[in-house]
Amino acid sequence: MVLRPLIGSNTRFCLVRVLKDGVAFDPALTKILGDMDPWLLPLKPPEDHDCHRKIVNDSYYKDAVEYMRLTMQSPRYVSLAALHPLVQLLLIGGLVDEAMKVVEEMWNKVHDIKPFRIKAAMMEKFHHNNDLLAKCYEDILKIDPSCVTTLKKLIAMSKEVGYSRESLIEMIALHVEASFPEPLIWKEFAEVLILFFENVSMLQRIWRRRESANILC
Known part of the structure; x- marks a missing residue:
């Protein structure tokens, strides 16, 4: 041997x-x-x-x-x-x-x-490979958006390895449209939407400050 x-x-x-x-x-x-x-x-x-x-x-x-x-x-x-x-x-x-x-x-x-x-x-x-695995999960949900097990794996990836919030919102939205989501899914959906719009609002404020600074210059 x-x-x-x-x-x-x-x-x-x-x-x-x-x-x-x-x-x-x-x-x-x-x-x-x-x-x-x-x-x-x-x-x-x-x-x-x-x-x-x-x-x-x-x-x-x-x-x-x-x-x-x-x-x-x-x-x-x-x-x-x-x-x-x-x-x-x-x-x-x-x-x-x-x-x-x-x-x-x-x-x-x-x-x-x-x-x-x-x-x-x-x-x-x-x-x-996190990126390839996330893409594979997305492909599964696009074929079967009711698959809550796969969606939960993407939710876990968003918390552990930084899976895109924008992509997660899209995947949860697919699931919500195709099934009767668990309370946990609604909770995650609400949380990720709040975080997303808070970031958008923050970016808008930063952009306005930069525009104001450019005008003053």
Whole structure:
């Protein structure tokens, strides 16, 4: 058993354990996968590398991955249905980069909520970039503005990483128009509007002072 770099990966995992038959096993990756949203990956990968090796070398697993890969070449409505199970199989096998590539290809091909949600869930764990993640959440809300879970993630980002208030107002407005918002959403909407208009008012006062100073000069 040796250690080698995880080639071709943009994830935060640096080293993997390579077993004698060439199967890659990363304990850190296994832990992350075990903590993923159950709707995306309901099964927790085994933490024992021998058990993991048996799963990914099993003929049923290999056939399932191969057939699902072939299904992605089918018409859109068929490949879209196969996307989620293929991603699950690839993640269990530790093929994170291939799973993300499959999702992005589908994301570019169809305007459907499924690839957007899967992409966001994977980015949260493997490619965490606040700007790209916020854009992904926005895309989800533009397709399904009633998704309060996604909206709450944007609200959290506005407080933690400085997500734009103007963009948040737009996203909350979409949600309000499409659903019956929770009291918490109305509260956040009111607070962000107050802050926004206070800033606008302050900028207007500053602008007027500058104009007055220029006139006096």
